[in-house]
Amino acid sequence: IEQRIAELNTLLHEYGYAYYVLDKPVVEDSVYDQLLHELIALEEANPEFIYPDSPTQRVGGMVLEGFKKVTHETAMLSLSNAFNEEDLRDFDRKIEQAIGKNYSYVCELKIDGLAISLRYENGVFVQGATRGDGTVGEDITANLKTIRAIPLRLNEPVTLEVRGEAYMPKKSFENLNKRRAEKGEELFANPRNAAAGSLRQLDPKIAASRNLSTFIYAVGGDGESYGIDGHWEMLKYLEELGFPSNKEREYCETIDDVLAFIEKWTEARPNLSYEIDGIVIKVNRYAHQDELGFTAKSPRWAIAYKFPA
Numbered sequence: 001i002e003q004r005i006a007e008l009n010t011l012l013h014e015y016g017y018a019y020y021v022l023d024k025p026v027v028e029d030s031v032y033d034q035l036l037h038e039l040i041a042l043e044e045a046n047p048e049f050i051y052p053d054s055p056t057q058r059v060g061g062m063v064l065e066g067f068k069k070v071t072h073e074t075a076m077l078s079l080s081n082a083f084n085e086e087d088l089r090d091f092d093r094k095i096e097q098a099i100g101k102n103y104s105y106v107c108e109l110k111i112d113g114l115a116i117s118l119r120y121e122n123g124v125f126v127q128g129a130t131r132g133d134g135t136v137g138e139d140i141t142a143n144l145k146t147i148r149a150i151p152l153r154l155n156e157p158v159t160l161e162v163r164g165e166a167y168m169p170k171k172s173f174e175n176l177n178k179r180r181a182e183k184g185e186e187l188f189a190n191p192r193n194a195a196a197g198s199l200r201q202l203d204p205k206i207a208a209s210r211n212l213s214t215f216i217y218a219v220g221g222d223g224e225s226y227g228i229d230g231h232w233e234m235l236k237y238l239e240e241l242g243f244p245s246n247k248e249r250e251y252c253e254t255i256d257d258v259l260a261f262i263e264k265w266t267e268a269r270p271n272l273s274y275e276i277d278g279i280v281i282k283v284n285r286y287a288h289q290d291e292l293g294f295t296a297k298s299p300r301w302a303i304a305y306k307f308p309a
C-alpha cells in the first residue's frame with residue numbers, strides 16, 4: 001500500500017509538471033483524475049501514509065480566522081513605468097551611460113494579476129504571501145496551495161523564495177461572472193480583482209473553485225548565489241525546478257528589439273488566454289544589474305512599459 005501511495009505521489013507530481021510547466025501533458029485529464037481519486041481513497045484508508053506535499057493536500061479543510069502577517073526577507077519592489085517609445089529610449093540611454101554598450105535585455109509579458117511570494121524549504125512549499133506594502137504581506141499559503149500550477153514539491157530539494165504573479169484566466173473570469181450574474185451576485189470588474197478577491201477568501205475551498213494560475217518570474221534575493229549569470233538563464237532554472245514561467249519571453253539584444261517585441265504584443269494581446277497590462281523589460285546580466293542598482297523603490301535595471309489604458 002505504502003509503495004503504491006509513494007508511486008501515485010510521484011506519478012501525479014510528474015504529470016502536473018509536464019502539464020503546468022512544460023505545457024506538454026503526458027496523460028489525459030481523465031487519467032490524472034482517476035489516479036488522484038485512487039490516491040485519495042488509499043490515503044483515507046491509510047492516513048499514516050499521507051505526505052504533506054501529496055496532491056490531495058491542496059485544498060485544506062479549515063476556514064481561517066484571518067491572515068497572519070509575513071515579513072519578506074527581500075523587499076518586493078515595484079517597477080518604474082514607461083508609456084511610450086521616448087520613455088523607453090531614455091531608459092536605454094541611461095543604462096548605456098552607466099555601463100557602456102555590452103548589455104542586452106529580457107522582455108516578459110506583464111501579467112495583470114496579484115504579486116505573490118512563495119517559500120520552499122528543502123524543495124517543499126512551506127509558505128506563500130501577498131506582496132502587501134512590499135515589506136509585509138499576508139500569509140495566504142492555504143489559498144495558494146489550491147493553485148495547481150504552484151508545485152507543492154520541487155524537482156530539487158532547494159530552499160529558496162520565488163516571486164510571481166497569480167492570475168485568473170480570461171475564460172475562468174467570464175464563467176465566474178456568468179455564475180454570479182445567475183445568482184444575482186455582484187460581478188468582478190476584471191480578472192485581476194477576481195484573482196485578488198479569490199486569494200483573500202478565508203475558506204480555501206472558495207479559492208480552489210476559482211481556477212487560478214500563476215507565472216513565476218524571479219527568485220527573492222540575488223540570483224548570483226545560484227551560479228547563474230543572468231535573468232534569461234534564471235527563468236530556465238526556475239522551470240527546471242518545477243515552476244511555470246511565461247513562455248512568451250524574448251531575449252532582446254537592443255532597445256529596437258524591445259520595441260519590436262512591444263509592437264508584436266500590442267497586436268497579439270487580445271489572443272492571450274490571460275490579461276496583461278504591459279511588458280517588463282530587464283537588463284539580463286546580474287553583474288550589470290548590480291552596477292545599476294536601485295532607486296528608493298525600484299530597480300534601475302528594469303522598467304514596465306504600460307499599454308495605453
Ligand SMILES: COc1nc2nc(N)nc(N)c2nc1C
Pocket residue numbers: 076077078079108109110111165217218280299302
Ligand atoms: C524585478 O522585479 C519585477 N519583475 C517582474 N517581472 C515580471 N515578469 N512581472 C512583474 N510584475 C515584475 N515585477 C517586478 C517588481
